[in-house]
Amino acid sequence: MHILLGQTLSFTADPFRVPVGEALRHESRGAVAIEAGRIVAVGPADEIRAAHPQAPVTDHGRALISPGFIDAHVHYPQTAIIASWGKRLIDWLNSYTFPEEARFGDPAHAAGIAALYFDLTLASGTTTTVSYATIHPESVDAYFTEAQRRGLRALAGKTCMDENAPDNLSDTAQSAYDDSKRLLEKWHGADRLSYVITPRFAPTSSREQLAALGSLWGEHPDVLMQTHLSEQHEEIAWVHELFPEAQDYVDVYDRFGLLREGALMGHAIHLSPRERARLREAGASLIHCPTSNTFIGSGLFDMNGLMNEGQRIGLATDTGGGSSFSMLRTMAAAYEVAQLRGTPLHPAQLWWLATAGSAHALHLGDRIGTLAPGYEADLAVIDLASSPAITQRAARAETLWEEVFPTIMMGDDRAVAATYVAGRRV
Structure with missing residues (x-):
């Protein structure tokens, strides 16, 4: 005691x-x-x-x-490239993210960044993080090994990409399924760790890969699934070109079994009324990343409108697209975004989003937050x-x-x- x-x-x-x-x-x-x-x-x-x-x-x-603060959407492999200058989403990925992520096949590099990442987040009062790793299983092992050593509650998954990505960062539909399943069986439920099935976003996954990951989620319905949704207008137009058969961006994930309770949809800024209704109906969680949304010019999340609809919402830094490891700075940015929409948030609402709200979004509201x-x-x-x-x-x-x-x-x-x-x- x-x-x-x-x-x-x-x-x-x-x-x-x-x-x-x-x-x-x-x-x-x-x-x-x-x-x-x-x-x-x-x-x-x-x-x-x-x-x-x-x-x-x-x-x-x-x-x-x-x-402790709960950061519901991060990219720990982007720790070293945080605050890189002057890009929007697609250019950011090609100029900064993909070259850095290519280094994570090296277990020593992955372990070093994982240790540094947790040093930085714990110094900021963040005790739970939900991270995308890279396509390399070594990157997942490094994150979970370090989190386990520190006794943390932590969540992560291997990022899966088999289209529109560099050759050295591409897997296949089959290898994405196989690697994710093996990592899930190794880490999910070990101490305070949870595996998260992780297609990066629709443009970097083939229909076959999305279907394979949807099947894996169906086989393991107790885990979460994370991806990106409607972050920037150029991205949405690209999804429409790649998946013309889908009604909209949300429908792409829906068609492949990647939309239900336990889905963590990062960003979710530019949503149609149909998409908003379907997300609410499915019970998905929308993860607001305000420093990222302003830093790379994505747009203004509709916190007030989405909350009034009954959506489930968490808060996140989105490091390294986000510009701070601090959930205090993230709360401040959420306030500023809401002000720009004419709907200021009360400090209690901001604090709740960074603690109990994010725990609820992660379906961990009975354990943390x-x-x-x-x-x-x-x-x-x-x-x-x-x-x-x-x-x-x-x-x-x-x-x-x-x-x-x-x-x-x-x-x-x-x-x-x-x-x-x-x-x-x-």
Whole structure:
């Protein structure tokens, strides 16, 4: 048993569905009791300490004890090319992504980047990531090996591409199926790891490959599937040329058994009414990647409209197309995108998206993303006065959210006072 003291924030409901005041519990002097990697109690500090008088205590003062951040869409192999200049999606892939990903057949290179990637994300308070690897099985092994060594809850899959990709980054329909199945059987359910079936996106997969991966998903319905959807207009036009028989981009995936609950659709910016209705009906998760969408000029995600329709939505950095490893910066970008659409998000909604909302999108809402008894003790402790600019603004706050919002908008890794993985400070 170990007790952490600080401000505590626990979501009890979705602040997009109920008034903010009814969606959370906040203790200005709270405590989280942890045992065997799980939360056993959350509440007022005096009550928790009285119930467990012999437990050692770590006092984080006025810092906010939050669930660890959950990044629902990343490309860990792009760590080294983050913040590369001046491209849109297709040019980005050809100029930066594909040359870098070609290096991941080297197990030593893959292992080095995986270690660096988790160093960077944990320093930013992110405790769960969902990554695309490369076509190389070695890239998947490196990511999961490093995540397992650190005790992380982590998800990933081999990226599959057999068309419109460089020869050194192309597999086949059969090898994509075989490699993915072998990796799934090796890693899925090992400790806190989950395999995700991963066609990169429709333009880089043949009909045969999409069908093969749809079959694999049908054989293993408990795993997730991730891909990209409607990120840029040029991409959508390309999909229409490649799949003229399909009604639209969503229908391409639907035809091959790649659209149902457990589908993680990255970006999902430019959707028709039919596509939106079908995604909702299927129960797919839409993953909002705001720093990426602005950095490579993709467009403005319709958070308000999609939430009002009842869509399931998570939040993500999309590193390295996204320009930051920080979910604080990602929350800030989500706020800015929503402002540009005329529908500002409340700070509670932003925080929920980065924690419980993303957990819900990943179908892990019963395990992570919430401060509550029984949940895995993955935590981020956030200093709400981490820089002079933030300190002077937060000092004027009269409510919790006035105190938190400056850190959302101006915070970085300096704001992360501590990160805990399964109850262990890392």
